[in-house]
Amino acid sequence: MLDYVTSYLSSNTTPGQAGNLVWALIYILIVFGGVSVAVMAMNWLERKALAHFQIRLGPMRVGPHGLLQPIADAIKLLTKEDIIPERADRLVFWIAPLIILCASFAVYVVIPFGPTHAITDLNIGILFMLGVSSLSVLGVVMAGWASNSHYPLIGSLRSSAQMISYEVAMGLAVVSAILMTSLNPSGTGTLSMIGIVEAQQQQQIWYLFKFFPLGFIAFAIFAIAMVAETNRAPFDLPEAESELTAGFHTEYSGLRWSLFMLGEYAAMIAVSSIAVTLWLGGWLRPFPNALTGATWDLAFSLFPGFLFLSLAAVAWVGVIRMPKHPYFRIQTLGLAGFGSVLGLIGLVLFVPPVRDRIQDIFWFTAKVAFFMYMYIWYRATFPRYRFDQLMRVGWKVLLPISLAVLIGTAVAGMVL
């Protein structure tokens, strides 16, 4: 038994490919737990960052600087009364949030956090991701229909039309990136997520910069389409609260509503991961070809540790600046504890074996975090598109450009 468990460690592939079920299960637990924690962290970060954009403080009461707010929210949502509208279709009403949740979590099966840090590596990785994430449309349609109310119905019609429309441009942008993988010496492209990153490694370039404007335009199209795909501002019409109160999940409350939120944020992280994998070199550290050599490797491998130490320093500054009043004692202690844990993690990350293993995951996560920040930034800055304008952008702007980029990439790949 122990042999079976450890047999994966000697292999140089993902647990799925190694066929080691136990390790695959462990990975699944780690990834899904990690995503859930990331969603909670994202929740807190969004509220704090958005608040600071808008000269507010955001959550401050629950825990130091509102750090425990997501947990308090989760408890509140779980204990809330669960209301099902009188004439709703109970079964469909039940299943809709689960579909969205499953669709957005199933995607994580193929996301490569590192060359071996993925649950499995499918031959059709990117196709699987797009396919499974497109299933969440079903959940949206069903949620809107099952609520038996006008606002959710209109919201879900809008939402599904939007998601399907932007999937087209998104898919074409993805295809142009996949086309670039076929420019290997071997001459065959790949749909596997790990293969795509490895192709970037072999070609010594992030696809963002490949064929310079082309890769960048494809990336930009994907970056726009993915915001629309996840129904976030400025494309958040399905949930436009000033028009349709909350769109397709108007009638939902409590646990089921929180499932929608969980699914939405998980989907945001998932599509960001696709963008990172396809255009930003996945787990590769910055400048893999320019700044080579053992010294640079070492310098970049110290990054995660320093990041955590600086976060700890920020937390400690917060501790020092906390008002010296008995009322704040617990908060101060909590923040100090949080800072100490961060610092400890930072120190652990300096230990060579950990350092080397954690690097890939760190760079991948850092790139995804950049996209998450962009999501918050969009939300703070942009007004909302109107439905016809949204459709116009999708079909008349993004689609032709992505087609042109696809053809351009093909031509460039042939010629160069």
Next chain:
Amino acid sequence: MPDSTPHPSPLELGSPDKTFLDSNELILNMGPQHPATHGVLRVILKLDGEKVLGVECVIGYLHRGVEKIGENRTYAMFNPYVDRMDYVAAVSNGLGYCETVEKLLQIEAPPRANYIRVILTELNRLASHMLWLGTHALDIGAMTPLFYTFRDREEILKIFEKYCGARLTTHAFRIGGCLYETYDGFEHDVKKFIDFVPPKIDEYEELLTSNRIWVERTKNVGNISAADCKALGVTGPVLRASGVKWDIRKALPYAAYPDFDFEIPVGANGDTYDRYLVRMQEMRQSLRIIRQAVEGLPEGPIMAKVPKVMKPPAGEVYHSIEAPKGELGYFIVSDGSTQPYRVRVRPPSFVNLQALDLMVRGQLVADVIAVIGTLDIVLGEVDR
């Protein structure tokens, strides 16, 4: 002048809600509990998919019988009630009422009082426009301007609070002048404020004016022609954005407005974007008026000679002022007793709201939100 559009026929709400696909007509009830109706307005939308075939407003959820209350209170006692109509522009409401009763009593407020009135009402106009901008932008999906405008509106409210002790329902003026002398440092505060605000207005404009999404959401949305505006009695920034240079401050000057030099911004197309620009310009013009007023604030009494018991001669009077939202008029009939025989208010929001149906027909649901926002209605005033 081109003829105005004939008033559209009312919705037939009696017809049953047929199947979604077949008749393509969907009756959607928006409000009274809806985040974008600015209070308790209920709008019944008749939709063809996303296209609006017509709207009908159901009002009265905030009806408090202000006009009727006026008949049972003395002239001085009724004064605080008017603050509760347009609660975001309470000072303007008070000014309108006080001036109307002054007209009825044939007394004149002293110049210093008039200057203080102008300063406070213009500050109030700024506060009202800031609130409008924040909520309007929030309706269109831009969250951030709301907090910026509230931050700056707070400075105005602080001045109000220092002046008369209240922030929202100020009851700042009395019949015959002002009750309170300016506090020490009033001029300093106001001057500091008018130096502080212009960069903030630039900030709002940076966020919105050239923002592509904002422009696309507001240009050619909710158009209304000058003729339609006149036919419906629409006043205020909505009228001016349609290209009519009508501002009571210039047309029928009151208080100390003849003394000041300012411009009336007008728009050209009468769409939501023009209304936005007009209001932004108005904010700057208000600052100009305040600067002139605070620099030329005369010395002297702040209260005219007003009888202890106000018994105006029998008769009737109509007086209107330019409130932030349009023409605010008071019609008071006196029978010679201490109480008015009839008080009738012509609230700008109520009249402007009539134009909603005309403005949104043929547009999309999202535009209804934008148009309600751009009309700048306050339900306290619509329902009274």
Next chain:
Amino acid sequence: MVPITTLHYLVVAAALFMLGVIGVLTRRNVVIVLMSIELILNAVNLNLVAFSRLWGLHGQIFAIFVITDAAAEAAVGLGILIAFFRNKETVNIDEVDLLKW
């Protein structure tokens, strides 16, 4: 346990095909009839893919074409259904008995 052979898949496909046929023949709701047709196409696909395991990839290619065809069929079928529903206010297939109306 018996190892899973191609025949197993064929049996599943046959059962699926049969269920699809029952649906087409007995249901009155046009939408469900169309869904039953999808079931039949899926049964065919399963057969094709199962055969492709024996005789090369051509079966998979054909399955992809069948899926494409199913998409076209569903689009046209549902278009007809909408046109029909608009005129007759029913989705009952028994009432589709006029060539022109």
Next chain:
Amino acid sequence: MTPVATPFFFYFLAALTLLSAILVITRKNAVHSALALILGLLAQAGLYLMLYAPFVAGVQIILYAGGIMVLFLFVIMLVNLERSQKEEQFNRQKVAGTLAAIALGGLFVAVFIRGKALFPASSNQIAEGSNTQQVGELLYGQYMFAFEIASLLLLVAIIGAVVMAKKRI
């Protein structure tokens, strides 16, 4: 990849497929039918994976479950089905139709029993690792013409659907 617990997964997925197919043809509410069909389609994608056809499985998910079924759900939402739910769900030839279909199934069974020898018990392994590449080469090589025809078919279907579903013909 060495397959694990193959018989278990096969029976599980096959049972899921057939059960959902039964639900599709028996539910009163078309939305429930569509839901069952989606479940069946996903189970079938699992069967394709077991047959070493990952590309077809991916296409099945993205096109069938994510595309066609959304279309179905859309139409179900658009046509008001409340009346049709109250009506008789099966038509007059229901017994005859079921019997005919069962007869067809019997035919299948007979064929399978007779032709069992045709199917070798062990199949030749297809390399799963390069399935997508092989499918691509075939699709754009040998089946190029068919591929183009299929795209034309889709174009025709789009136009047909738009024309038929238009409001006023």
